[in-house]
Amino acid sequence: MNIRNIAIIAHVDHGKTTLVDKILHHTNVFRDNQETGELIMDSNDLERERGITIFSKNASVQYKGVKINVIDTPGHADFGGEVERVLKMADGVILLVDAFEGPMPQTRFVLQKALALNLKPIVVINKVDKANCRPDEVHDSVFELFFNLDATEEQLNFPTYYGSGKNGWFNDSLTQSEDITPLIDGILKYVPEPKIAEGTLQLQITSLDYSTFLGRIAVGRIARGSIKENQPVSLMKADGTIKKTRVRELYVFEALGKKKVTEVLAGDICAVVGIEDFGIGDTIADFDEPEALPIIPVDEPTMNMLFSINNSPFFAKDGKFVTSRHLRDRLMKETEKNLALRVLDTDSADSFMVYGRGILHLGVLIETMRREGYELTVGQPQVILKEVDGKKCEPYETLVVDVPQEFASKVIDLVTRRKGEMLIMETKGDMQHLEFEIPSRGLIGLRTQMLTGTAGEAVMAHRFNDYKPWKGPIPGRNNGVLIAKENGTTTGYSIDKLQDRGFFFVDPGEEVYKGMIIGENNKPGDLVVNPNEGKKLTNMRASGTDGATSIAPKTLMTLEECMEYIQHDECIEVTPNNIRMRKTILDEEERKRQQKVMKADSVG
Known part of the structure; x- marks a missing residue:
């Protein structure tokens, strides 16, 4: 039977999963009256919520008597381990590129892997219906990228299709076609049949x-x-x-x-x-004469985090799996299918060191576990250091930022403060395109600051590059935090009186405990406050005489934002219903003692 194996590769958000949807619909995989929805291949709840592909998936369609195996791959750098493996199953790749953004760091990474495996590329320039799109310029920059990656003469002679996945058309020219038939015909024409060697299984x-x-x-x-x-x-x-x-x-x-x-x-x-x-x-x-194929190398993890059991006063309030045995079994089970993940035991029976590709990679694991009913505590993410030629080295990444011109100076300032060096600055339409080389440590917490500083306009992407010499200390969070003084329920009266100290992560009526982080201080340095104080009601001051309190709503933070926010002496308590930040040592006196010991050690 005729077979074509093709992988779809692209940078995150360039439209891979939407294209797979259109191929499935066009080849009549579904009945005419079947409700399918969008992003069919993103079947995992987390993938649907975040709008990203996390796991590579296979589907197959029949077209003109040919079976086409389609492999949808993740576009995010943290899940690069998935892409490296599945490309081994393909004979050709569809390289999808946004008609405005052009090639991005992840595009370069996946294309490099595909060319090294000598896969036949078909370039698809997607989203040509977008405002400000520049398909001809993008085509030239894709050709330049192929050339820079030492593509062969045959690979440089790639076919190009233009279109809009959302509107369901692709053509080999910029004129709109009725549907995606030209592209599927192109797959049959350009992607070779699998090369089959003689021999045993x-x-x-x-x-x-x-x-x-x-x-x-x-x-x-x-x-x-x-x-x-x-x-x-x-x-x-x-x-x-x-x-x-x-x-x-x-x-x-x-x-x-x-x-x-x-x-x-x-x-x-x-x-x-x-x-x-x-x-x-x-x-x-083969059973009698076995011959092995070369091993697939997978990039090493670049970040680690300490996973521990939940030891807060709210232990086991809403989780099903709370013991260290539960935690260990679940992490070991994850390593079986998550290639870029490593788990090591520590000196403590209740803690495990988990190594991953980045904050999103580890964040998705934690989020999946809490949805399954696990309770755990996770520490601050740390980059993995190596010794190369006797020098202490750390991972560096290529960071690409597209931002409106008026915010470019703000972005450059933020990145250079975190030891980043600018490599490229060019104008793309109304946007400024900036490329930096930055230590991976500098990226932790950068996204939140970047979006605040650019009114949410910055588009950031980064990709692991190499290990290079240590760049020295990088400044962390500027402000301190507000810490709860004792266990109890927060009151509107108390929070109203404390609003001039900073902003809060809790609302009135929430349960808090001693040592829990309940807000951010306006100034550097941590502040212990009492958010549980009730209003004293006497005959002189009846309940209705004061003006009604006006309290700003609490600041909501996602799991990844919390991971980027916490410092070395803080951790995150993750349960099925709550994500809370806290000090690792809950008792204030104990924290002060610990700080004195650390100061004495550093002086000594």
Whole structure:
């Protein structure tokens, strides 16, 4: 059977998942009267809420007698581990580029991986119906990017399609076509059929699925040979060991689901059930004469966080899983399918060090766990340091900011204060395009400041670059915090009297505890306040004589914003219903003692 394997790659928010929707609709995957909604492939609740793709997914469609396996990939740099693996399953890529923004850092990263694997590229310039779009300039900058990445003569001769995924048309010129037929015809024309080598079975596991009934499911593309149901096979692991096992069931992808089959031939992507203890990159090979495929390298994590059990006074108030055993089992289970994640035990039985690709990568894990009913405490994110040639080195990232011209100086000031260096400054339409090289530490907390300083107009993107020498201390949060003095319920009377001290993260009537962070101080330095004080009512002062209090609503912060906000002596309490910031040491006297000890140590 004719097969084409194609991955869709792009920077975050350039329209990959919308394009997959249009391909699924155009090839009649759904009944005419079927309600499908939008962003069909983003099936996870978190993906739908955030409007981003987190996990790569497979679908397949039939078109003109050809089976097209479509792989939707994440566009965010924190999930680069997903992209690196799944490109191994493809023979061609659709590189999607926004007609206004042009190539972005993640575009460069995924394209570099695709060209290195010698995949056939098709460039699609999306959103040509947007105001200020510049498709011709973007086409030139894409060509320049290919050239800079040492693309071959054949790769430089890429076909280009223009269109609007939202409006459902793509054409090989800027004239509007009726639908996306020209693009799907282009996939059949330009993407080669899978190259199949002669020899016995070889299937590299590039992804995994999980089912409560079937357990862990290995997903990959058959490089050569064929695989059958109940066939005895060898599992060749990354450490060189070979394990004899048997295939229990086989599935191929059909539309958005899987179809059970008895045999799959080389070139197709399939899911294998029944293999135990496999890892990503392992090879399923012939039983008698096994040969392994090269291991898939995955970029190392750049950030770590301490995950601990919840030890606040509100422990186990709204979580189902609260013990260290629950926490450890859940984190270990996550490492089975989340390649870029590492979990290490610490000196304490209640704490684990978790390593990931960035704040969003770790944030998505924490958010998923709290929705499953876990309670935990997480510390401040820290970058991972390495020693290179005897020097202390830290991770650096390429940061790209597009911002209206009047805010450009503000952005440059914010980034240079955090040890960033400007590499490129150019004008794109009404926007200023700025590129910096900045230590990863400098990015923690930068997004909030950037959006405040540019009235929400800045568009930020960053991508891990390399390890370079340590840049010295970077200033953290400017202001201190307001800390609750004792356990109790906040009152409107008390918060009203404290409003001139700063702004609050709690409303009247909320339960707080000693050591909990309830607001931000207007000045540097922390301030312990009592938000629970009630109004003294006497005969002289009846309840209605004072003017009604006017309290500003509390400032709501997302999990990622809290992770960027906290300092080294603070942590976040995460439960299914609440996200609270607190001091690691809740008792004020104990905190002061600790500070004295630390000062004495630093002087000594």
